[in-house]
Amino acid sequence: xxxxxxVVALVMVCLSLVVSGCGKKDAGSVVKELDGVMSxxxxxxxxxxxTLRTGxxxxxxxxxxSFQAPSFYRISLxxxxxxxxxxxxxxxxxxxxxxxxxxxxxxxxxxxxENQGQVYLYxxxxxxxxxxxxxxxxxxxxxxxxxxxxxxxxxxxxxxxxWLDKRNYAxxxxxxxxANSNVMVIVKFDQFEFGTKFEKDQFDMQRNMTGWNLxxxxxxxxxxxxxxxxxGKTDSKAGTGAASGNQGAKGTAQETGDKGTSAGQGxxxxxxxxxxxxxxxxxxxxAVGNGASNSSAADGTKTGSTNSSQxxxxxxxxxxxxxxxxxxxxxQSFGIIEPRYMPSGVKKxxxxxxxxxxxxxVMLRYSGKYNYTLMESRPQVQTVSILPGDILDLGFTLGVxxxxxxxxxxxxxxxxxxxxxxxxxxxxxxxxxxxAVQGEIGK
Numbered sequence: 001x002x003x004x005x006x007v008v009a010l011v012m013v014c015l016s017l018v019v020s021g022c023g024k025k026d027a028g029s030v031v032k033e034l035d036g037v038m039s040x041x042x043x044x045x046x047x048x049x050x051t052l053r054t055g056x057x058x059x060x061x062x063x064x065x066s067f068q069a070p071s072f073y074r075i076s077l078x079x080x081x082x083x084x085x086x087x088x089x090x091x092x093x094x095x096x097x098x099x100x101x102x103x104x105x106x107x108x109x110x111x112x113x114e115n116q117g118q119v120y121l122y123x124x125x126x127x128x129x130x131x132x133x134x135x136x137x138x139x140x141x142x143x144x145x146x147x148x149x150x151x152x153x154x155x156x157x158x159x160x161x162x163w164l165d166k167r168n169y170a171x172x173x174x175x176x177x178x179a180n181s182n183v184m185v186i187v188k189f190d191q192f193e194f195g196t197k198f199e200k201d202q203f204d205m206q207r208n209m210t211g212w213n214l215x216x217x218x219x220x221x222x223x224x225x226x227x228x229x230x231x232g233k234t235d236s237k238a239g240t241g242a243a244s245g246n247q248g249a250k251g252t253a254q255e256t257g258d259k260g261t262s263a264g265q266g267x268x269x270x271x272x273x274x275x276x277x278x279x280x281x282x283x284x285x286x287a288v289g290n291g292a293s294n295s296s297a298a299d300g301t302k303t304g305s306t307n308s309s310q311x312x313x314x315x316x317x318x319x320x321x322x323x324x325x326x327x328x329x330x331x332q333s334f335g336i337i338e339p340r341y342m343p344s345g346v347k348k349x350x351x352x353x354x355x356x357x358x359x360x361x362v363m364l365r366y367s368g369k370y371n372y373t374l375m376e377s378r379p380q381v382q383t384v385s386i387l388p389g390d391i392l393d394l395g396f397t398l399g400v401x402x403x404x405x406x407x408x409x410x411x412x413x414x415x416x417x418x419x420x421x422x423x424x425x426x427x428x429x430x431x432x433x434x435x436a437v438q439g440e441i442g443k
Contacts, residue, residue: 027137030144030164034126037169043068044122046171046192049080052395053184055438056340059396063120063187066196072203073113075120077397082414086397091203097391097398099412100209104379106400106410107205112391117151120187125162125171127151143172150176153393155428157184168194185395336362337376337416339436343429345369370429372422379417392427394434401427413437 066074117124136147143163163173170192176185346368361377389402399411
C-alpha cells in the first residue's frame, strides 16, 4: 500500500512538471508568435499616457492610436494640463499633421511611419523585438518583457523595455532609456484592442479638424446598434459647425511662395471650406486659400513681403474671400521663448522682431560651431500647407522637416509656431533644440 502511494505521488509530480513546462514559453517561441500576429494584423486601437523626461520637469500627454490595414494611421497627442491636441493622420491623400485648435495643418507625401519608429505604435514595438537578435527576455505574472535596442530618430534614446500581455501580445508598458540607462520616455497603455471596427471617416482629415474636441465623437463602430449610428451622425454634424444642407465646397490646393521663407523654406497653402463652420471669418460654402512667401537677409533684419492667392471652389468657380481684415494690434502677444539648450560652441547673437504676413514674429539667431535661426509666431489664419518634407518625432509633438541643403523644422507648442532653420545643424541637435522649448515660458 505504501509502495502504491509512493508511485502515485511520483506520477503526480512528473505530470505537474510536464504541465508547468508546457505552459512556459521562451523568447524564441514568443518571437515566432509575434511574427504571426504581425502578418495577420488588420486593425487596432489603443489609449494611454506618455511621460517625457527630456526636460527639467516631466511632461504628461494623453495618447490615442488607431491603425487600419494596410496603411491608415491616426495618432492623437494631447497635453494633459493644457488640453492642446495635435493629430497625425495617414490616409489615401497623404500624411497630415493637424493642430486643430489653430486651424493649422501640414500635408505631404511620405511613407511614414514605415521609415521610422514611434514609441506608441504597435508595429514599431514589435519590429524592435523581431530585429534585435541579442534581445533580453524575461516574464512576470501577466506579461512577457523584452529589453531591446531602441530604433528612433532621437539618437540619445538607446534601449527600450516592452511589456506584452501574455494573453494576446497587446502592449502594456514601454520604457525608453538613454545610453546611461536613464528612463527618458514612458508609455502606459490603459486599453488596447485588436480587430477594431472604425467609423468610415475615422481617418478623414476634415472630420479630425472639425470634430477633434467633441467628447462624444465616436472612435469606432458600435456594432449594428442604431443608437450608435445616430450618435455618429449627430457628432459628425456638430463637428462641422454648419446646419444640414449648408456644406462648404472644398477648395483646391494652391501652392504659392515656394521659393523661400523667412525660415529659409517655402510653403504652399490651401484651405478646405469644410471647416468654414468653425471660422468666424469665412462664410459657409466659401473656400479661401492663403499662401505666403517671406524672405529675409542673412542677418535676419529685413522682413519679407507676402504674396497671397485665392483657392478655387470644387465646382471651378472663384471662391469669395469674406473674412474681415485683422487688427494686428489686437493679436495675442507672447513672450520670447528661449530654448534652455544650445549645442556646445554656439552662442545667441541677437533677437529681431518682424512680421509674417499679418502675424507678429520674433527671430532668434545663433552662431558658432553651428548656425541656425529660430522663428516664433502665433499664427492667426487658417492654413493648410503642402510641404515637400517629412515628419520628425520630437516626443512631445511632431514636427515637419523641409529642405535639403538648408533645412527647416516646423512645429507648434502651446499655440506658438516655431521654425528652426539651419544649413549645418545635425538632425539630432535639431531635436534637442526643439525639445528645449517644452515647458518654457515666454520672457
